[in-house]
Amino acid sequence: MSTVSFLRPERRRSRSEEPEGSTDALGALLRRVARGDEQAFEALYDAVAGPVYGVVLRVLRDPAQSEEVTQEVMVEVWRQAPRYDAERGSARGWVLTVAHRRAVDRVRSAQASTDREDKVAARDHDRAFDVVAEEVEHRLEAERVRRSLDVLTDLQRESVELAYYGGYTHRQVAEILGIPLGTVKTRLRDGLIRLRDEMGVVA
Amino acid sequence: MTTVPPGVRRGDDDALDVRDLLGAYALDAVDDVERARVERFLRADDVAAAEAASYAETASRLAVAVVAAPPPRLRTAVLQEVSRTRQVAPIAAEPVRHAAQSAGRQRRTVRLLAAACGVLLAGTVGLGVTLATRGEPTPTLVAAGDFATGTAALVEVDGGYVVLGQGVADLPADRVYQLWSLQDGGDPVPEGFLTAEDGSLVGDVGDWPAGATLAITEEPAGGSPQPTSDILATVST
Numbered sequence: 001m002s003t004v005s006f007l008r009p010e011r012r013r014s015r016s017e018e019p020e021g022s023t024d025a026l027g028a029l030l031r032r033v034a035r036g037d038e039q040a041f042e043a044l045y046d047a048v049a050g051p052v053y054g055v056v057l058r059v060l061r062d063p064a065q066s067e068e069v070t071q072e073v074m075v076e077v078w079r080q081a082p083r084y085d086a087e088r089g090s091a092r093g094w095v096l097t098v099a100h101r102r103a104v105d106r107v108r109s110a111q112a113s114t115d116r117e118d119k120v121a122a123r124d125h126d127r128a129f130d131v132v133a134e135e136v137e138h139r140l141e142a143e144r145v146r147r148s149l150d151v152l153t154d155l156q157r158e159s160v161e162l163a164y165y166g167g168y169t170h171r172q173v174a175e176i177l178g179i180p181l182g183t184v185k186t187r188l189r190d191g192l193i194r195l196r197d198e199m200g201v202v203a
Numbered sequence: 204m205t206t207v208p209p210g211v212r213r214g215d216d217d218a219l220d221v222r223d224l225l226g227a228y229a230l231d232a233v234d235d236v237e238r239a240r241v242e243r244f245l246r247a248d249d250v251a252a253a254e255a256a257s258y259a260e261t262a263s264r265l266a267v268a269v270v271a272a273p274p275p276r277l278r279t280a281v282l283q284e285v286s287r288t289r290q291v292a293p294i295a296a297e298p299v300r301h302a303a304q305s306a307g308r309q310r311r312t313v314r315l316l317a318a319a320c321g322v323l324l325a326g327t328v329g330l331g332v333t334l335a336t337r338g339e340p341t342p343t344l345v346a347a348g349d350f351a352t353g354t355a356a357l358v359e360v361d362g363g364y365v366v367l368g369q370g371v372a373d374l375p376a377d378r379v380y381q382l383w384s385l386q387d388g389g390d391p392v393p394e395g396f397l398t399a400e401d402g403s404l405v406g407d408v409g410d411w412p413a414g415a416t417l418a419i420t421e422e423p424a425g426g427s428p429q430p431t432s433d434i435l436a437t438v439s440t
Contacts, residue, residue: 041285045282049277051269055265057269057271067273067274070273070277071280071284075285079288080290082290083291089256089260089263093264097263163232164231164262164265165269169234170232182223185223185227186223188227188232189223192229192258201264
């Protein structure tokens with residue numbers, strides 16, 4: 001069962017391919033940042049601050065906290081840039097991974113004290129895209145990503161969105177949806193496989 | 204039954220397929236113990252590591268769908284902070300893996316530790332207790348020891364080892380806790396260093412020499428080749 005889902009579906013032409021060279025350009029910027037180039041960092045900030053702030057805000061929901069966490073993320077990117085390893089993923093992927101992780105850390109540490117009500121998000125999670133992109137380029141790309149989510153089954157999409165945008169663990173997702181843990185794990189993984197192929201992400 | 208704290212149960216590990224967690228892992232939907240477990244697996248399996256990298260890349264694109272314009276003052280604040288922030292050296296010294304986790308992530312693991320220590324203190328069960336995270340058996344407590352103000356423990360997960368501490372004093376930024384393995388009168392072998400946050404420590408030490416005693420000292424940032432302080436805690440395995 002698990003081996004089947006590791007097989008890649010036949011690769012289709014992606015509808016959501018990125019503009020040519022944009023990730024390479026970011027990688028080049030990040031290499032300059034790694035050498036302490038503050039101007040390169042400004043350019044990097046301008047290129048990634050929208051998605052970074054967007055995902056942090058999506059997970060945390062509170063603008064003031066999101067601003068704080070975004071600042072932490074961007075300073076961390078500056079600090080850690082010398083250790084960025086291009087072989088392990090794109091520059092943008094790296095930055096956004098740091099951002100999502102930080103946002104989730106914040107949610108879980110807040111949860112430890114307030115034990116946020118799980119059910120709230122269960123009601124909310126269909127409002128995943130209520131943030132309006134400001135820039136045209138970002139908006140177009142955002143549209144492409146949203147469209148690629150359409151390749152997911154409703155069940156996969158629900159699980160992926162709760163995990164990524166809701167910041168929930170797979171256990172919490174299972175609890176919210178009232179389904180077995182194993183089912184959630186499979187949905188998350190199969191969902192990512194479908195998205196990956198739809199988006200044309202190269203492994 | 205009544206003497207066993209919630210979240211702790213006896214039982215054998217159901218050897219859950221760690222591959223099943225790769226999707227959840229890429230979406231940050233795992234807890235600390237699962238993360239350590241997945242990362243240990245990925246270090247040993249290049250094919251799975253490439254698979255996981257492609258999931259991470261895919262997951263990161265989901266951020267683009269919720270792009271939002273941050274307030275302009277944030278840019279100014281970030282650039283100001285960056286101009287007075289030192290970057291890390293290109294190659295890491297040898298920090299213990301996952302040492303730089305935030306307090307929030309650690310808390311969950313520390314709750315496991317607390318449960319483990321509770322069991323030991325109560326004397327109800329011996330070593331080899333399996334800690335369960337909501338019904339799923341995961342780490343096994345190997346041994347625990349005392350700090351001046353807290354507890355340290357070595358926990359086994361899937362053949363790898365995680366060091367946990369709680370009630371540990373936070374150190375100034377230029378000091379770290381360093382781990383050592385001690386064996387049969389030999390010199391202490393450095394096993395990495397880590398920092399405490401909110402009184403807790405968690406570090407993935409990977410392999411642990413069988414029967415070696417874990418010792419913890421306080422050292423300057425970057426660690427020391429030999430201990431330079433008194434031993435703060437030992438855990439005999």
